[in-house]
Amino acid sequence: MDDENTVFIGSKETMDYVMAMLNQFNSGSEEVVIKARGRAISKAVDVAEITKNRFLEGSEITDIITETEELDDREGGGSTNVSSIEITVSK
Amino acid sequence: MDDENTVFIGSKETMDYVMAMLNQFNSGSEEVVIKARGRAISKAVDVAEITKNRFLEGSEITDIITETEELDDREGGGSTNVSSIEITVSK
Numbered sequence: 001m002d003d004e005n006t007v008f009i010g011s012k013e014t015m016d017y018v019m020a021m022l023n024q025f026n027s028g029s030e031e032v033v034i035k036a037r038g039r040a041i042s043k044a045v046d047v048a049e050i051t052k053n054r055f056l057e058g059s060e061i062t063d064i065i066t067e068t069e070e071l072d073d074r075e076g077g078g079s080t081n082v083s084s085i086e087i088t089v090s091k
Numbered sequence: 092m093d094d095e096n097t098v099f100i101g102s103k104e105t106m107d108y109v110m111a112m113l114n115q116f117n118s119g120s121e122e123v124v125i126k127a128r129g130r131a132i133s134k135a136v137d138v139a140e141i142t143k144n145r146f147l148e149g150s151e152i153t154d155i156i157t158e159t160e161e162l163d164d165r166e167g168g169g170s171t172n173v174s175s176i177e178i179t180v181s182k
Contacts, residue, residue: 038133039130039133040133041132041133041136042129042130042131042132042133042174045132045157045174045176046174048157049157049158049159049172049174050159053159061157064155064156064157065155066136066139066140066152066155066178067140068140068141068144081140083133083136083137083140085136087157
């Protein structure tokens, strides 16, 4: 799946991402993957649940995977682990 | 599954919940379910990933489900929706 079917969760309002989901589905996507890291993970679950329950009748969450990603620290040579999630919503 | 095999994520440190996971497994559980709501969902994913990757060799995340729960407001008669997650870690 390329990035066209992906919604990356950042610091915007939850409903902005729900709208991004609906745009993707309205453009013909049969499934959209929500990706988030760290504290944005909670918002990713909200986006999936709100899209599914309130806006896209018959849609379902068909896959959820979690991972640990290693990020380089901005300073110094170390690295930090951060959890990530990918939630697939299909209609 | 009863609550004996469940770790509820709240406001404590992430590692406190990782230790609770390990205690459950050391007491003989073959699988432990991590439950969280709202902003604690991100921490739940951290707990699952850290338990699996750093402490419990051979364990896996075998199921992840999300839901929307309706909570009564403390004041007034309304209710608020909150997302929840259940992550099953099996060894």
